[in-house]
Amino acid sequence: MTTTPGTVDPADSGGTGGVGAGGRPGLLEVDGLTVRFQLRDAVVQAVTDLHLTVHPGELLAVVGESGCGKSVLAHALLGLLPGNATVTGQARLHRPTGERVDLTGASERQLARVVRGRAVGLVPQSPATALNPVRTGRRLLEETLRAHGHSRREAPAAAERVAAEVGLDPTDLDRYPHELSGGMAQRLATALALAPDPPLLLADEPTTGLDRPLVDHTLDLLRRRCDSGGAVLLITHDLAAARRVADTVAVMYASRIVERRPTAELFAAPAHPYTAGLLDALPERAFRPVPGHPPMLTDLPPGCAFAPRCGRATDVCRTPPAPPAGGPGRVACHHPLTLGAPA
C-alpha cells in the first residue's frame, strides 16, 4: 500500500486540531481520503475525495449499494489495504490521551501497536475468514483481553461477559471457528472487536447472518456504546438498521459520499436523488428499485456518477458536484431535492 507520510502528533500541534465543522472535537476526521487500486490495465477508483467526522458518542452509518467503497474505506483507516492500493488524503484519529494519529500515514508498527484493536476496533465483513481456525472462541477472546491489559485471572470471566453482551452462550465459546454457524462467527467477531473497548469501532455489516432479534440486539449494543461515549462507524446495506440506531447517515455512491445528514432529516426529506431512490426501494415505501446500475469503478464519468440514472440530470451534471465537506447537512448534487439544502 502506498500512503502519504505518517506522523503521531500532539492534538494541539496545528491543523484542524480535531475540531469538526460544528465546532466540536472529532474523534475521527477524514479529509479528502482517496483510494485507488492499480490493476494490470485499469485503475479502480474505490474511494474518492471522502470527507467525514465522527464525534465521541456518535453512531455514523455509511450506506450504499454493494461495491461502492464502504469496506475499502474501513480498511484504509486501519492500513489494511493490499499492495496495489494507493491512499491519499488525510484521516486523523484524536485519541483520548490527547495524541493525534495520522492514520493514512502511520507506520505499520504504529498501526499495530497504537491503532488496531486498541484505538479502533474492526468487526470485519467476513468473520469466518478473519477468525484464527486453530483457537476456540474462548481462547481467542481471552488472548485478546490479555493483550489489552486483563490479567490471566480476570480474562476468563471478562471473556464470558463480552460473549454474553453479543448474545453468545458460554458453551459456544468452546467451539472452533469451523464449528460455528455464520451468525455465531459474526457475534464472536463482534465480541473480539469489543473486548479491548476501543473508543472507535468500525462495524462492517455486523448483522450479517443474524436473525431479526439478534440483529436488533447487535444494533442496540452499538447504540449503547455510543450512548456511553464511544463512537461507531457502521457500514451497512440495511437502511432500517441505520434508521434504528444512527445519529448521522452518510450515503455512498460510486466511491463518493453523496449526502451526509442527521438520520431523521435524511429519512424525512432526502436531498440527493440517489438517496431518494434508495428510500423508494424500501418495501414499506414505493418498493421501486433505483433504475439502472452503478457504473464500473474503473470507468467513472468525469461529472456526477449518478447522472446516467438520475431523472433530474442536466448538462451541469457533467461537471463534478463539490463533495459534502465538514459536518452533516450537505449534499453533493447540482439539483438537490430538498429546498434550501446547500449544493
Ligand SMILES: Nc1ncnc2c1ncn2[C@@H]1O[C@H](COP(=O)(O)OP(=O)(O)OP(=O)(O)O)[C@@H](O)[C@H]1O
Ligand atoms: N484489492 C483490490 N483490488 C482491486 N479492486 C478492489 C480491491 N479491493 C476492493 N476492490 C474494489 O473496490 C470497490 C469497492 O469495494 P468494497 O468492498 O469497499 O465495496 P462495498 O461497498 O463494501 O461493497 P460490499 O457491501 O459488497 O462489500 C469494488 O469495486 C471492489 O471490487
